[in-house]
Amino acid sequence: MVRRIICFGVLGVLAVLLMAGTLCIGPVDLDSDMFATVLWKLRVPRLVAAVLAGAALSVSGLSLQTLFRNPLAGPFVLGISNGASFGVALALLAGFSFGNFGVLTAASLGALAVTAVILWIASKFERNSVLLVAGLLIGYFIDALVSLLIAGSDAESLRMYISWGMGSFGRLTPSGIGIFAVAVGVGLLLIVSCLRYLNGARLGDDFARGLGLSVAVQKKCVLLGASILAAAVTAFCGPVAFIGIAVPHLTYLLFRTTNHRVLIPGVMLCGADLTLLAGLFPTIPLNATLSIVGVPVILWVLLRSGREGRL
Amino acid sequence: MTNEVPLLQCKKMEFGYGKVLGAAGVSVAADVVGTSGAVGAAPALAAPLDFTLSVGEVVAVVGANGSGKSTLLKTLAGFVQPLSGTFEIEGVANMPLRERAKKIALVRMGNMVPSRMTAREFVGLGRTPYSNFLDGRLAEDERIVDDALATVGMTAFANRAVAELSDGERSRVYLAEALAQQVQILLLDEPDAFLDVPHSHHLFKMLRTLAAERKMGILVSTHSIEYAEKYCNRMMVIDKNCIQVDTAAEARTHGLLRWTEEEIV
Numbered sequence: 079m080v081r082r083i084i085c086f087g088v089l090g091v092l093a094v095l096l097m098a099g100t101l102c103i104g105p106v107d108l109d110s111d112m113f114a115t116v117l118w119k120l121r122v123p124r125l126v127a128a129v130l131a132g133a134a135l136s137v138s139g140l141s142l143q144t145l146f147r148n149p150l151a152g153p154f155v156l157g158i159s160n161g162a163s164f165g166v167a168l169a170l171l172a173g174f175s176f177g178n179f180g181v182l183t184a185a186s187l188g189a190l191a192v193t194a195v196i197l198w199i200a201s202k203f204e205r206n207s208v209l210l211v212a213g214l215l216i217g218y219f220i221d222a223l224v225s226l227l228i229a230g231s232d233a234e235s236l237r238m239y240i241s242w243g244m245g246s247f248g249r250l251t252p253s254g255i256g257i258f259a260v261a262v263g264v265g266l267l268l269i270v271s272c273l274r275y276l277n278g279a280r281l282g283d284d285f286a287r288g289l290g291l292s293v294a295v296q297k298k299c300v301l302l303g304a305s306i307l308a309a310a311v312t313a314f315c316g317p318v319a320f321i322g323i324a325v326p327h328l329t330y331l332l333f334r335t336t337n338h339r340v341l342i343p344g345v346m347l348c349g350a351d352l353t354l355l356a357g358l359f360p361t362i363p364l365n366a367t368l369s370i371v372g373v374p375v376i377l378w379v380l381l382r383s384g385r386e387g388r389l
Numbered sequence: 390m391t392n393e394v395p396l397l398q399c400k401k402m403e404f405g406y407g408k409v410l411g412a413a414g415v416s417v418a419a420d421v422v423g424t425s426g427a428v429g430a431a432p433a434l435a436a437p438l439d440f441t442l443s444v445g446e447v448v449a450v451v452g453a454n455g456s457g458k459s460t461l462l463k464t465l466a467g468f469v470q471p472l473s474g475t476f477e478i479e480g481v482a483n484m485p486l487r488e489r490a491k492k493i494a495l496v497r498m499g500n501m502v503p504s505r506m507t508a509r510e511f512v513g514l515g516r517t518p519y520s521n522f523l524d525g526r527l528a529e530d531e532r533i534v535d536d537a538l539a540t541v542g543m544t545a546f547a548n549r550a551v552a553e554l555s556d557g558e559r560s561r562v563y564l565a566e567a568l569a570q571q572v573q574i575l576l577l578d579e580p581d582a583f584l585d586v587p588h589s590h591h592l593f594k595m596l597r598t599l600a601a602e603r604k605m606g607i608l609v610s611t612h613s614i615e616y617a618e619k620y621c622n623r624m625m626v627i628d629k630n631c632i633q634v635d636t637a638a639e640a641r642t643h644g645l646l647r648w649t650e651e652e653i654v
Binding site: 147270271273274277278280281282284285287288289290291292330335336337338339 | 463466467468486487488489490491494495497501503504505506510514515517518520522523524525570
């Protein structure tokens with residue numbers, strides 16, 4: 079209990095500090111005339127994008143890892159993010175601009191299409207490992223389609239797609255904040271409504287059924303929520319890979335619990351902290367910052383905890 | 390006491406792998422070539438079963454590997470649908486999942502171990518059928534979890550990871566989880582599979598105490614005829630698609646256990 083309070087406290091204070099940093103640090107000083115404009119037009123959207131993306135991807139990754147009982151699961155592994163990327167690629171090539179409602183719709187449709195296929199396979203097989211393999215294969219297939227699309231496109235679209243692929247929090251426009259927030263809210267709500275299933279799913283579907291949970295409905299609900307979260311982030315910030323898979327592991331180590339009542343707010347805070355930190359360096363591609371700084375840290379944490387048998 | 394309604398009653402129930410609850414939640418008839426040779430009709434593992442489980446008794450389920458002991462228990466737990474006939478829990482057939490979870494629990498010693506979970510967290514899952522939307526726990530729930538851990542003698546292990554426990558300790562934690570569900574009917578699938586001799590004796594004694602003191606009815610599958618005869622009130626024998634139930638003391642003299650000495654061909 080004490081551990082949880084300390085963890086939430088430290089992560090919370092860190093989040094506030096990082097938010098202040100996001101709003102204040104930059105080429106335009108606090109006393110400048112331009113500050114108000116820069117603040118509302120650029121820095122606040124960037125802050126919102128970072129917080130929402132970090133929280134959404136972390137919850138998406140956590141719920142998928144729990145659902146599939148696999149520490150490797152995540153929106154990328156299941157092909158959900160690839161589906162969203164395909165939607166975005168189509169929308170960009172069709173002439174929509176970033177942060178546009180059209181891009182979000184296309185990303186959501188792409189992610190939901192993949193989720194529908196995954197769900198269809200889920201109805202055929204009880205074993206979750208089959209789903210994981212199927213998701214990976216679907217992901218490769220869609221990536222191939224995307225590269226076909228890109229091969230046939232002009233130089234300008236190609237440049238746009240590649241820059242989107244590096245990920246950024248700078249593309250969210252003030253008008254897009256509302257749509258992004260609503261999409262993330264819906265996804266979170268769907269997942270939180272299955273809290274009991276997520277807690278009981280650790281010993282398999284029969285065990286969860288024995289606890290009186292309607293497994294089939296809740297499984298779909300979690301998958302749907304996780305794909306909406308992944309789609310929203312992919313549409314507004316690009317394919318941000320690292321957060322979804324790493325943050326849940328970090329949170330387990332910090333909080334030492336498997337209760338999703340604690341884990342869900344935990345991963346949200348943890349994820350938001352990480353994305354805010356990465357967002358402090360807007361000139362470097364987001365995925366590069368996250369991976370170069372984050373991967374060694376997480377790897378070290380995992381190896382350490384693996385040695386102590388707590389993984 | 391309302392002893393007129395039996396805890397559990399099977400009425401001409403046939404069971405087998407025919408109707409597995411699919412991931413979609415609807416019963417899907419497996420395409421199994423049945424005994425009649427027709428596709429779509431799954432073979433029942435045993436003849437229709439009429440059986441009543443009463444308050445305070447421990448009934449052993451014995452039979453060779455693959456005879457259908459686990460399938461019977463899974464059917465009663467609601468994981469597999471009966472092929473025909475019904476069974477009633479306290480007089481109610483087709484009880485909703487959540488209500489069922491407060492009445493009946495299946496303890497499986499099986500393959501899956503909850504990673505990263507402490508014994509206390511795991512036993513706490515037993516309160517799921519009683520918890521609200523956000524899966525909160527009241528002081529009362531915590532007390533019931535403590536009590537369940539104490540009953541199986543695992544209080545000292547409450548904060549240890551389930552994955553780190555020995556097989557014997559883990560099986561006791563699994564039993565505690567079912568106790569935390571506060572069920573009246575306990576189904577156990579080979580609980581002595583991983584236990585040494587003293588622990589097995591201890592477990593079966595514990596089952597008898599639970600049945601007597603908590604007014605439970607217990608159905609326990611086992612390969613140990615010795616424990617079945619020594620500790621159980623009755624014995625259900627599944628042999629070559631035939632189910633017979635007799636008092637544990639007389640099953641052997643009535644010839645129900647002849648299959649145990651047959652040559653394997």
